[in-house]
Amino acid sequence: MPSERELQISPVVQESLVHNTRTLYNLQSLTASLFGVSAGILGLESYAGFLFYLVFSLLAATLVYALRVAPTSLAAGKPLLDTSRYFRGAYDVWAGGLMNGFAGFVLTWTLFYGLVRA
Known part of the structure; x- marks a missing residue:
């Protein structure tokens, strides 16, 4: 949690x-x-499809973190895994995508699997 002095120097704006x-x-x-779409076209089934989703979602979260959050945190002298300046918490960056996009993943996975295999 940032101190009062840090918030006065660089305030956190809720709208941002x-x-x-x-x-x-x-x-x-x-x-x-x-x-x-990728999992459906590749014809992945069962655990392979869910593992595909888990791995690539974590890869996407890592890319977002590495390209946007980490460089500015290091430049500001903050700890490397500090995401509180840009998001409500680390959960939003790392694990939020797993549950946010799961329904869309399953929907497009089954749609494209059915289109390719039909």
């Missing part, structure tokens, strides 16, 4: 946090659908 969270949610939903 909401915008960042909404943008991240949209990105996670879009990538989950694209992962579903």
Whole structure:
């Protein structure tokens, strides 16, 4: 939790946090659908499809973190895994996408699996 002095120097604006969270949610939903299309075209079934989703969702979260959060955290002298400046918590970045996009993944996975295998 940032101290009062840190908040006075660089305040956290709630509107920015909401915008960042909404943008991240949209990105996670879009990538989950694209992962579903990929899993369906590849013909993955059962655990292989869910493992595909888990691995690529975590890869997408790592890319978002590495390209957006980590460089600015390091430049500001913050700890490397500190996401509180841009999001409500680390859960939004790392695990939020797993549940946010799961329904879209399953929907597009089954749709494209059925289209390819039919």
